[in-house]
Amino acid sequence: MGYDFLHRLRVIESSAFIAAPLAGLTLSQFGADVIRVDTIGGGIDYGRMPRMPQPGGKGRSLYWTALNKGKRSVAIDLRKPEGRELMQALATAPGPDAGVLLTNIGTPWLAHEVLARRRADMISCTIQGNGDGSTAVDYTVNCATGYPAITGGGSVARPVNHVMPGWDIACAYQAAFAVVAAVGHRRSTGTGAELKLALSDMAFTMLSHLGVLAEAELLQQERPSIGNHLYGAFGRDFGTADGGRIMVAAISAGQWKALVACCGIADAVVAVQQSMGLDFADEAQRFDGRDAIAALVEPWFAARGQADAEAALEQHKVCWGRYSTVGELLARDRRVTLDNPVFERMVTPGIGEHLSAGSAVRAPAMQRSPTEPAALLGTHTDEVLWEVLGLDAGAVGRLHDAGTVAGPERDPSVATA
């Protein structure tokens, strides 16, 4: 779980892909009781790559199980009216710490006004592609932001997509924030809230918040496409003698002084400043002189191995980072080990034991609980129907018999079709 800030606030989640599940995970990491309702057999991304190797492609997804740890799982046949009725009943069940729905599945029978008829102070948060309800995913939003046209030296004609699903991630945390703010507001005022968040709005509003829109409108200029140089100050990647690759950033005055001292280029910097008529104490002029500065820094890295370079960078308190693959990160970076309290070991059913993260937030004075692994679909069906809806064993048994609900035996990774 993580920390008990939210006191078992109950959140019913009906979701797929990254943004909504990650929002639910975030809520669970702060103590919410997040109950994920899936259709029997799983939703459209239950088998998304990468999957565990298993005949018939039925191995569990490392992606899905990672995003859906820390939650309880209920399996319901959501095509049936009785299944939809159960889902609505779970979402709108009474209690001050209940009545919250998190979803990215814009289906009419889960619309806010439908649920608010059953529970007037309902809080629903719906993540959408576009604000008009039309579909969009991270890739089809990002292409419009201008970023691919300036990533990796690209252009509109030869754009470079990012791989990190950045807009999905932003949406997730924005949604979790909105839900918790609305819950606090409901506690004070008694009123619920309908919250909608479109992936494209997330991206385009961010272009405003970073000044990118105003730059285009007022200065009529596009950000330059400058490869791995950072914008607005000095920073770039450099290769070491033994094939390593290191990123350095000299954004603040202190970072710049540290880099100059570490590379022993103070005199050369003075000479370059004089010849170019620039003052590199000003970050914007460092940016103007970036190629000349890089030419001074390059030989320093090229003359030594990665370990020596890193030791010197550390000693001089340069702001730097090592490029690595994920395997190298796991093998060599102490920040991604149990030495870091945000990590733990987890045993996920159908997958095995592996390193896993809790909340990135550290709250030193609070107890940090371990995270429950992603259960097989339907593992908590019976207990949730009893706890939340008061259905006794007989009623739950009849729902199983009718095929309206299911337990973990119907999870695709264990079901014998």
Place this chain on the structure above:
Amino acid sequence: MGYDFLHRLRVIESSAFIAAPLAGLTLSQFGADVIRVDTIGGGIDYGRMPRMPQPGGKGRSLYWTALNKGKRSVAIDLRKPEGRELMQALATAPGPDAGVLLTNIGTPWLAHEVLARRRADMISCTIQGNGDGSTAVDYTVNCATGYPAITGGGSVARPVNHVMPGWDIACAYQAAFAVVAAVGHRRSTGTGAELKLALSDMAFTMLSHLGVLAEAELLQQERPSIGNHLYGAFGRDFGTADGGRIMVAAISAGQWKALVACCGIADAVVAVQQSMGLDFADEAQRFDGRDAIAALVEPWFAARGQADAEAALEQHKVCWGRYSTVGELLARDRRVTLDNPVFERMVTPGIGEHLSAGSAVRAPAMQRSPTEPAALLGTHTDEVLWEVLGLDAGAVGRLHDAGTVAGPERDPSVATA
């Protein structure tokens, strides 16, 4: 502002760069009274590019003013003990809706234990580079995640940095979420919270939440470097006859059917599936056959202009997006106009009138208020010292005379030095 979910919760912000200011902006968009305290003349990123053209490089920053709209501004000489005392007093002032500090400036005199001595139920949220307090920025964290090694067809030896500051953005919303959760917890229990959030933890925990760490650990495999292809299903960018560029994604079964129908490639797809022994109904097998699928889709785009292609994609409900620069986005995309309620026109002092965004969240039943532009530094010094600390005109005047506080006349963009 946006929406009044947080009822003027008072947050004192002492920050620079993206993550902490964006967290403060997010809180302000939901109704918090965010009071930004800057040292007189501004902090280290007050002049960060892009800036308005003005002699001496003193034009206001479009970046800084974008991240710091919706807040009040107090200017204090934070090098002086009396200035630090004022800052501590502001952060720890009494009241159930006060006592919240948001910062990324890890200075001892703003440490949680120092503030908690003055206010036992203090909530502080400190954004760090690394969990040990050492420096890191988005660029020096991202290089370690493995993403640059698989972006744009790159490798560890030839990495491609992203341009979107994705980890900073994630940190911002995660921090805003944590603050609001801690405020709710304090209302219930009376206890404060020390919250710490490291940029590198944000990135590395995300690798866990997306299944990337488990993949490397359990399957011993790295994600392939596949350019603009999306991972795990089918999606890529395509060029039109007139030089346009369009991203298409066929992740769900419905999106795949729509693409096949739109491009009229049903028969060819059957033939390719047979020859490759694949079933493209399975997203993972679409991924395996991505080059063959792309070869079928490519001629369809190459045979028509962008407008015709877009009309057909819309008609068939394909999931698609247009590549654009920021200027093109502003000129041609209705989602980035006043037709979209998340946008508004704003007049920022020293900058002029421009399009600006409020919260990306839509709450249809709540009133949405306009956002205040980023004021000149110190605009609210006097009113905040009166409102929060009860200092009368005489006391405030003496602080001005001693140079301990300042009003907007000392903002670098207007000061005559």
